[in-house]
Amino acid sequence: MPQERLPMRKIKEVLRLHSLGLSQRQIAASCAVGQATVSDYLKTAEAAGLKWPDIAEWSEDQVIQAVAPSREKPGQRNQSPEPDYGDIRHELQTNKHVTLQLLWEEYREKNPDGYRYSRFCDLYRGWLRRQEVVLRQEHRAGEKLFVDYAGDTIPIYPGAAGDATTAAAIFVAVLGASNYTYSEATGTQGLADWIGAHMRAFEFLGGVPEIVVPDNLKSGVVKACRYEPGINRTYEEMAAHYGVAVVPARRRKPRDKAKVEAGVLVVERWILAALRKRKFFGLAEVNQAIPELLVRLNDRPFRKRDGSRRSLFESLDKPALRALPAEPGSPRTFSAAASGLSSPGREASKGRSRSLSTKRRR
Numbered sequence: 001m002p003q004e005r006l007p008m009r010k011i012k013e014v015l016r017l018h019s020l021g022l023s024q025r026q027i028a029a030s031c032a033v034g035q036a037t038v039s040d041y042l043k044t045a046e047a048a049g050l051k052w053p054d055i056a057e058w059s060e061d062q063v064i065q066a067v068a069p070s071r072e073k074p075g076q077r078n079q080s081p082e083p084d085y086g087d088i089r090h091e092l093q094t095n096k097h098v099t100l101q102l103l104w105e106e107y108r109e110k111n112p113d114g115y116r117y118s119r120f121c122d123l124y125r126g127w128l129r130r131q132e133v134v135l136r137q138e139h140r141a142g143e144k145l146f147v148d149y150a151g152d153t154i155p156i157y158p159g160a161a162g163d164a165t166t167a168a169a170i171f172v173a174v175l176g177a178s179n180y181t182y183s184e185a186t187g188t189q190g191l192a193d194w195i196g197a198h199m200r201a202f203e204f205l206g207g208v209p210e211i212v213v214p215d216n217l218k219s220g221v222v223k224a225c226r227y228e229p230g231i232n233r234t235y236e237e238m239a240a241h242y243g244v245a246v247v248p249a250r251r252r253k254p255r256d257k258a259k260v261e262a263g264v265l266v267v268e269r270w271i272l273a274a275l276r277k278r279k280f281f282g283l284a285e286v287n288q289a290i291p292e293l294l295v296r297l298n299d300r301p302f303r304k305r306d307g308s309r310r311s312l313f314e315s316l317d318k319p320a321l322r323a324l325p326a327e328p329g330s331p332r333t334f335s336a337a338a339s340g341l342s343s344p345g346r347e348a349s350k351g352r353s354r355s356l357s358t359k360r361r362r
Helices: 008-019 024-031 035-048 060-067 085-094 100-110 117-129 191-205 233-242 254-272 283-299 309-320 331-340 344-361
Strands: 144-156 166-175 181-186 211-214 221-223
Touching: 008 024, 008 035, 024 035, 085 100, 085 117, 085 309, 100 117, 144 191, 144 254, 144 283, 166 191, 166 254, 181 191, 181 254, 181 283, 191 233, 233 331, 254 283, 283 309
Parallel strands: 144 211
Antiparallel strands: 144 166, 166 181
């Protein structure tokens, strides 16, 4: 960031105090400026051959032009070329190897008099904070899929004249970079429905991300822990089959799940609210009504930036997603595989039990 011009009074004071024999540190403390600033002005004054008695009656313009000719004039501001913040964000999202340091170096190659690295980073982060709330956290293309259930449900009626006896849970999945959204109704929030919803979400996206980020729903996370969360064994089998990592949102870390919470809110506003006056007599009917509204949701233009969820998905997330496995599998298959896996903890426990039993017999 360009150094701001000192007022004429302080510039004169720096030269006056120097004429009295004070050190640069003492002058800096007296004038409440940095020692480097004091040194800068003294060197410039010495190069110009200026001494304190000679400039005591000078005007401000005369002092500024003589002592700091390279600095801005009154009423003017030296502006470095502004970086293309939108392009910076796009580069960071689309390539995991690109860093702010690299982008700054490329910026300085084009603009040798541009901002220094620290100022470059500050300006970019300030720009990012001014964008939509959902954009404040950086998400790389194809990296994360946030999943959760909506708080609201859709009632299911057993007959034309009957009261609602069941409620359909609403599963929501949101890609981090594009906000591209998938939603469906499930009969429960149980393990089989949870796994099945993930599989259908992957099919909807046409690929799989690197990481799935669930909230600490008991169907997927059996032990909520900040450092070593316990993932359901069937859920682990499903993740291994699709080649994704499951990284649950940390407890009491709202930023970890802000993306899906925003997605849930959007689904509740644009899908559940639109279906509020309809009566459904089966789960299949609900899932026939959701896709049309989901298309409208993903095609809706953003308010504070160009494009839509779909256009960003096509340009960012879709090219970065990994291919679906040749065999899709099923929740029942994963459940059977998980039940056949041996648990180290259980085996150790069994071994201790056998050992104790043997000792008792002896």
